[in-house]
Amino acid sequence: MSRRVKSLQLRLTLELAALFFVASCLAVGGLIYSASRTGGSLIDRELGLRAEDLARYVSRDATGKPRLELPPDLKQAYDASAQRSVFAIRDKDGRLVEASTPEVATLAVRWPQADSEPRFFGLTGLGPSGQDYAGVSVLLDSAAGPLSVMVAEVSGGNQLVHTMLREFVFDVAWYVPLFVAAVVLLAIDSVRRSVRPLRAASAEARNIGPGSISIRLPEADVPTEALPLVLAVNHALDRLEQGFAIQRQFTANAAHELRTPLTIITARLDSLEGNGQLSALRQEVGRMNRLVEQLLCVARLDSVALDVSTPVDLLQIAEEVVGSMAHLALASGRSIALTGAEHPVRITGNADAIADALRNLIENALAHTRPGTEVIVEVGSEGALSVSDSGPGIPLADRPRIFDRFWRGKGARSEGAGLGLAIVMEIVRAHGASIAVGDHTPCGARFDLRFRAA
Amino acid sequence: MRLLIIEDEDRLSGILKSRLGEAGFAVDVAGSAGDANAALEIINYDAVVLDLGLPDHDGLTVLTATRRIGRNLPILILTARDAVEDRVAGLNAGADDYLTKPFAMSELIARIKALLRRPGGVLGITLEAGNLSLDTIGRELSVAGKPVRLSRQELAILEQMMRRFGRIVPKAVLEEKLYGIDEEPDSNTIPVHVHHLRRQLQAASASLAIHTIRGVGYILAENQE
Numbered sequence: 125m126s127r128r129v130k131s132l133q134l135r136l137t138l139e140l141a142a143l144f145f146v147a148s149c150l151a152v153g154g155l156i157y158s159a160s161r162t163g164g165s166l167i168d169r170e171l172g173l174r175a176e177d178l179a180r181y182v183s184r185d186a187t188g189k190p191r192l193e194l195p196p197d198l199k200q201a202y203d204a205s206a207q208r209s210v211f212a213i214r215d216k217d218g219r220l221v222e223a224s225t226p227e228v229a230t231l232a233v234r235w236p237q238a239d240s241e242p243r244f245f246g247l248t249g250l251g252p253s254g255q256d257y258a259g260v261s262v263l264l265d266s267a268a269g270p271l272s273v274m275v276a277e278v279s280g281g282n283q284l285v286h287t288m289l290r291e292f293v294f295d296v297a298w299y300v301p302l303f304v305a306a307v308v309l310l311a312i313d314s315v316r317r318s319v320r321p322l323r324a325a326s327a328e329a330r331n332i333g334p335g336s337i338s339i340r341l342p343e344a345d346v347p348t349e350a351l352p353l354v355l356a357v358n359h360a361l362d363r364l365e366q367g368f369a370i371q372r373q374f375t376a377n378a379a380h381e382l383r384t385p386l387t388i389i390t391a392r393l394d395s396l397e398g399n400g401q402l403s404a405l406r407q408e409v410g411r412m413n414r415l416v417e418q419l420l421c422v423a424r425l426d427s428v429a430l431d432v433s434t435p436v437d438l439l440q441i442a443e444e445v446v447g448s449m450a451h452l453a454l455a456s457g458r459s460i461a462l463t464g465a466e467h468p469v470r471i472t473g474n475a476d477a478i479a480d481a482l483r484n485l486i487e488n489a490l491a492h493t494r495p496g497t498e499v500i501v502e503v504g505s506e507g508a509l510s511v512s513d514s515g516p517g518i519p520l521a522d523r524p525r526i527f528d529r530f531w532r533g534k535g536a537r538s539e540g541a542g543l544g545l546a547i548v549m550e551i552v553r554a555h556g557a558s559i560a561v562g563d564h565t566p567c568g569a570r571f572d573l574r575f576r577a578a
Numbered sequence: 579m580r581l582l583i584i585e586d587e588d589r590l591s592g593i594l595k596s597r598l599g600e601a602g603f604a605v606d607v608a609g610s611a612g613d614a615n616a617a618l619e620i621i622n623y624d625a626v627v628l629d630l631g632l633p634d635h636d637g638l639t640v641l642t643a644t645r646r647i648g649r650n651l652p653i654l655i656l657t658a659r660d661a662v663e664d665r666v667a668g669l670n671a672g673a674d675d676y677l678t679k680p681f682a683m684s685e686l687i688a689r690i691k692a693l694l695r696r697p698g699g700v701l702g703i704t705l706e707a708g709n710l711s712l713d714t715i716g717r718e719l720s721v722a723g724k725p726v727r728l729s730r731q732e733l734a735i736l737e738q739m740m741r742r743f744g745r746i747v748p749k750a751v752l753e754e755k756l757y758g759i760d761e762e763p764d765s766n767t768i769p770v771h772v773h774h775l776r777r778q779l780q781a782a783s784a785s786l787a788i789h790t791i792r793g794v795g796y797i798l799a800e801n802q803e
Binding site: 383384386387388390391392394395413416443446447448450451454455459460461462463464501 | 587589590593594596597600658678679680681682683684744745746748789791792793794795797799800
């Protein structure tokens with residue numbers, strides 16, 4: 125069988141149904157066979173008895189020739205059923221003593237003599253209606269010496285067997301399909317009930333992802349046969365989670381190892397007095413600091429399961445981020461403002477990650493606008509967060525790609541690595557939030573984030 | 579002003595020592611939690627800069643040990659771990675502030691000074707920022723050495739801003755500091771005071787200006803004009 129049925133339930137059901145069907149057929153067939161055999165031997169016995177009966181009523185007449193003298197009731201019976209029961213009697217020399225019909229008589233004289241062992245035979249196309257007969261011929265002793273007696277009965281006429289079979293089929297055999305159907309239904313129900321825990325386990329498995337690695341498949345109620353699979357999957361998840369933990373640890377270590385030398389370089393450069401080249405060098409180190417920070421942020425988002433289930437206040441996060449970036453904005457000759465909601469905006473998420481996203485959006489806005497302009501952060505009461513600037517805006521053609529890692533707009537100043545918006549996107553995704561890029565009136569870009577309200 | 583720097587990275591502690599020295603601090607360096615605890619027992623430091631990654635113990639143990647014996651000196655944590663839990667653990671253990679590596683030396687100095695400017699801190703009596711000098715006891719301001727007359731409210735606002743120099747002061751904090759619980763401030767009073775204060779600073783050619791961060795509060799920063 126090249127195409128295997130994959131469904132356990134379907135396979136069990138089909139196989140059970142097939143098995144029951146075959147078993148029932150065999151049982152019914154066996155019953156019919158033995159019934160018809162019993163019926164057949166009953167008929168044979170009947171024919172033999174009738175032959176003996178006939179022989180008993182043969183006697184010698186005055187001339188010494190054998191002669192059949194049936195009692196009136198028997199004679200009446202044979203006459204009435206002349207078409208159904210036929211007989212022929214011959215003496216030991218082959219001469220016909222008596223026959224039920226002339227047709228039988230002409231047939232009988234051509235037959236060889238019977239012997240004492242009864243011989244069963246069939247006759248075809250006899251009589252006016254051309255019926256089939258089954259009969260016996262046997263050599264029997266009688267008052268007139270040995271006689272060869274042949275008795276036959278219309279074979280379709282073995283009413284007994286037919287009646288038996290009909291009764292059997294109508295009284296008993298119709299249970300079989302019902303029984304098969306009941307068993308199949310029972311099997312379907314039983315299999316369905318036993319695979320229900322497996323369905324529950326697979327529903328749970330659908331929720332497992334890099335962000336929710338601590339979920340395990342439920343082991344309770346799982347059928348014993350499937351338990352090893354579920355346990356193996358759970359152990360595999362344990363190992364994966366360990367792997368994630370190791371990677372997280374690696375990221376933390378890498379952060380530590382990279383940050384300390386960078387701090388030293390920054391501090392040494394700060395303490396040096398020098399010409400324009402030194403400030404160019406400071407700028408480069410600043411850029412490198414930022415790049416390392418962003419790379420670590422990306423690595424962390426990739427490797428660590430972000431817990432986005434804490435209730436947080438979006439307004440408070442925005443206040444903190446805007447507050448902490450105000451100095452940077454002022455130092456670059458720009459300003460920053462927070463508008464919108466005046467009361468806490470409760471959402472579920474990760475405060476640190478949302479702050480990261482907002483910080484990146486603000487940095488992005490500050491980097492793409494002229495001094496003297498204002499970056500506006502707006503918090504909406506329904507979990508909306510937007511950052512608008514008054515820069516050149518983002519061309520429509522670029523909008524699908526700005527969230528790609530390392531993508532940078534044409535003519536962009538070389539400061540950014542093209543990671544900021546990718547980080548924003550990762551965080552938005554982890555929160556199941558949405559982000560849209562649009563225009564800020566009268567000019568500039570506007571990023572709209574929408575978080576799910578708590 | 580004497581600082582203790584607890585940092586196991588020799589190169590970093592060397593630079594910290596020299597840069598903080600230039601900024602006018604007397605600096606001692608401890609390379610391990612053991613040394614740090616010993617130094618803290620003997621000397622009455624004004625502030626501590628603590629790195630969390632130490633060879634013998636976690637830096638947090640120094641923090642908890644210091645707080646347990648009732649020492650209330652300002653402690654600033656330096657850490658390469660920037661996970662929230664680490665920062666929260668540090669602040670809960672009694673740290674006053676934290677900086678994540680890499681940091682700008684100027685920010686570290688500004689933050690140490692801000693800690694020392696807190697009421698009760700070493701710098702709490704005379705606040706200095708840019709060319710401003712505010713005597714918090716005498717309630718007098720001088721800009722570039724020349725005295726400037728301010729109202730009681732203006733002085734209170736400026737004190738708050740100088741204590742948090744370079745960082746934002748939410749409007750709500752100013753309202754809290756200026757008015758008692760019973761007084762219901764008019765939503766317009768603070769902006770009016772700030773407006774006057776800003777004009778007087780400008781008139782006195784101060785090197786710093788008060789900037790409004792709409793929706794958040796005010797910040798005292800370099801004058802951009």
